[in-house]
Amino acid sequence: MYLMRFTKIICTLGPASKTEGDIRKLITCGMNIARVNLSHGSEEQHLETIRLLKKINEDLRQSANPPMCIGILLDTKGAEVRTADVKVPLVIKAGEEVVFSHRPLPREKRTIVMVNHENFYADVREAKEILIDNGLLSFDIVSERSSDGTVVARARQDGTIGSRRHVNLPGGNLSDPSITPKDWEDIALAAKEGVDFLALSFVRTASDVDEVRKYLEQQGAHIQLISKIEARQAVRNIREIVAASDGIMIARGDLGVEVPFETVPAIQDDIVALCRQSGKPVIVATQMLESMITEPIPTRAEVTDIAHAATTRADATMLSGETAGGKFPFDAVIAMDHVLLATEEHLLSTPLKDEFPSKNEREARAHAAVTLAQTTNASALFVMTRSGQTAREIARFRPTVPIIAFTDSAETQRSLQLMYGVVPIFSAFSTDPEESVSTAKNEGMRLGVLHRGDRIVLVSDTLANKQSVNTIQVRRVD
DSSP, X not given: OOOXXXXXXXXXXXXXXXXXXXXXXXXXXXXXXXXEETTXXXXXXXXHHHHHHHHHHHHHHHHXXXXXXXXXXXXXXXXXXXXXXXXXXXXXXXXXXXXXXXXOOTTOOSOEEXXXXXXXXXXXXXXXXXXXXXXXXXXXXXXXXXXXXXXXXXXXXXXXXXXXOEEEOTTOOOOSOSSOHHHHHHHHHHHHHTOSEEEETTOOSHHHHHHHHHHHHHTTOOOEEEEEEOSXXXXXXXXXXXXXXXXXXXXXXXXXXXXXXXXXXXXHHHHHHHHHHHTOOEEEESSTTGGGGTSSSOOHHHHHHHHHHXXXXXXXXXXXXXXXXXXXXHHHHHHHHHHHHHHXXXXXXXXXXXXXXXXXXXXXXXHHHHHHHHHTTOSEEEEEOSSSXXXXXXXXXXXXXXXXXXXXXXXXXXXXXXXXTEEEEEOOOOSSHHHHHHHHHHXXXXXXXXXXXXXXXXXXXXXXXXXXXXXXXXXXXX
């Protein structure tokens, strides 16, 4: 029996999941989209991974029954502050004054923390504190000096600072552009390789997204832009960013140090609701199964965190270090899959109310299809689509039955892997619409979604007076 999971799973690839065998096993465990984090590794390594994923996708399209796929997501580094490389971690004592600087200070007697940001001293002025490693080590700001570009700060606790540790300035605004020169190199790589999704780190305004979209259009690249919400400015500008983006990732690690941590759950729920209202996919990310980097089973708090994301009907949940470098990458995917399935089964007992009204005729038609599927007790919604737009519109209304989207475009098939409740299947369309529908029903039976006598709601185009007309039909499986 086919078990349909509505919430998708994104897995980050890394040393623990880099071989073809590893990736195929992640797919078997439940991965829908593979994430390549461009903050780590070389361009050669990234190219090797992208081309391996393409090879696997081609194999799946040719040999899987029905033809399946995974989406490919590249994640940019973004404008961020990090400490420099050190041979030995710096030992910091509580109450100790240290000096943050972007250049060596031969005469300085105090401990020097080198950073990669030239204007660090200026950007600190509006900050409330300095945090390292997502707050594991924190400093009160004592003074900043423009004369030599240094910042003096006092440690609040004992700790160590290793190489390339992430630095946050809560309350401050980085003067560097959101899209860095390194990002533009990576964006060019994404355009050249034709990946499916591009996650933009540390987005601050809608104009950041518009700038990248304009470049991709000039390159003739059809890539969905996912804005990562991890900066305080992004939260303030969230409505404009959602409108400009193809999707949103709630990156709770950096977000949790940019804003008071106790506000993160409310911000997450507000963003999920806004994305659903706007018909844009939303990903809940960071530390979802953090303990499984070193342990074989999740904490009960992590299980509840995943279940909460599913309860709010987020489109996807994401694994980062758990699959990239953890000891139990496959167990982590299986655990997430099991929690999502169990939560979704529970949600069937509490049908979703109509929360968001239709904004146009197309959305009204999609809503009607979902309502028809529920009232006729249909087993699935069948969509015949080339661009994927109809499937996306239907997914906005979160039906309780799967959306089986048949498309003759491999690109569309991969892009639909991010959409809630959508099972994208590659299928060549016949010139005879009825033949295409018959093929679709046969595929549904192979999946185990359909059985003889079941009802389906079919959404497709048909010809009437030589014009294409969108139709919604209830069909029975013969």
